[in-house]
Amino acid sequence: MSTYLYRVNAFSQELTSGNPAYVIQLTSPIQEKDMQRIAKELNLPITAFLLEQQCNIYELRWFTPSEEIKLCGHGTLAAAHILWEEGVIEVQHPITFTTKSGHLKVEKVKQGIQLAFSTDAPIPIDITPTLQQLVSVPILKAAQNSDRYIIEIADEESLKGLVPNLDLLSTLPVTGLVVTSPSTKYDFVTGSAHCGLAPYWSQRLNKKQLYAFQSSERGGELFIDYQDDLTYITGKAITIYKSRFNELLL
Structure with missing residues (x-):
C-alpha cells in the first residue's frame, strides 16, 4: 500500500487562498523525529500525519517546520477532507x-466540513x-x-x-x-484562535452563529456555531495536488 502526500487549502476552494497544509496518510507508525524532519523539509505552516486506528478513527498529529503542536483547526479540516475525498471513509x-x-x-x-472543538x-x-505596545x-477592548x-x-x-x-x-x-475587528461583510475578521473568539464575539454581537474571515494575505472563510462548551467551526477545502511519497524516507 502506497503512502500519499496531499497539498490542501483549508477554509477555501481557491488555488491561492485559505490555509495551506500537507496531509500524509501513513500506512504504519513512524517516529516523531521523522515526522518533524518531513515537516521541516515540506516547509508549510502545517503538515498533518494520519494513521488509522480502527474503523473511522484516526490518530492525527500536526507539525510546523519547527515543532509539534497540540491543536490545529485547518490541519484537522484538511485531513478530514482527504479521507472523504479519497473515499477512505464514506461522506x-x-x-x-x-x-x-x-x-x-x-x-x-451542508456548509462544508464541521469541526467540534472545546471552547x-x-x-x-x-x-x-x-x-498597547x-x-x-x-x-478598543482586550481579553x-x-x-x-x-x-x-x-x-x-x-x-x-x-x-x-x-x-x-x-x-x-x-x-x-490574536487581533480581531468587526467587519461590514462578516461578523468579525481575525487571524486564528476561533475557539476563543467565538464566545468573545457571541457576547459582543448577541448571536450564536457567526461568519468569520481570516484576514491575511491568503484569506479564508468559515462559519462558527458557538454552543457554550463546544465551538463548531465549518469550512471548505480543496486539494491542490496528490503525489506518492518516497517511502525510503519514512
Whole structure:
C-alpha cells in the first residue's frame, strides 16, 4: 500500500487562498523525529500525519517546520477532507481523530466540513501600556484565554496593516496574540484562535452563529456555531495536488 502526500487549502476552494497544509496518510507508525524532519523539509505552516486506528478513527498529529503542536483547526479540516475525498471513509460517516488535545469529531454538513472543538473562553483584561505596545493601532477592548491575548481594534483596514511587536510578545506570559475587528461583510475578521473568539464575539454581537474571515494575505472563510462548551467551526477545502511519497524516507 502506497503512502500519499496531499497539498490542501483549508477554509477555501481557491488555488491561492485559505490555509495551506500537507496531509500524509501513513500506512504504519513512524517516529516523531521523522515526522518533524518531513515537516521541516515540506516547509508549510502545517503538515498533518494520519494513521488509522480502527474503523473511522484516526490518530492525527500536526507539525510546523519547527515543532509539534497540540491543536490545529485547518490541519484537522484538511485531513478530514482527504479521507472523504479519497473515499477512505464514506461522506455520511463522521470521523473521530485521536490527538494530543483529546478526541475531535468531524462531520460533513451542508456548509462544508464541521469541526467540534472545546471552547476556550476569554476573560476581559485591562488595556495596559504594555499591551498597547504590542500593536501599532489603538486597542478598543482586550481579553485573555488559556494561552493568548485577544485584542479588538476598530476596523478591518487597521487589522490588515497591523505589525505586532513580536519581540515584546515573547517576553509576556502567553504563547500568542490574536487581533480581531468587526467587519461590514462578516461578523468579525481575525487571524486564528476561533475557539476563543467565538464566545468573545457571541457576547459582543448577541448571536450564536457567526461568519468569520481570516484576514491575511491568503484569506479564508468559515462559519462558527458557538454552543457554550463546544465551538463548531465549518469550512471548505480543496486539494491542490496528490503525489506518492518516497517511502525510503519514512
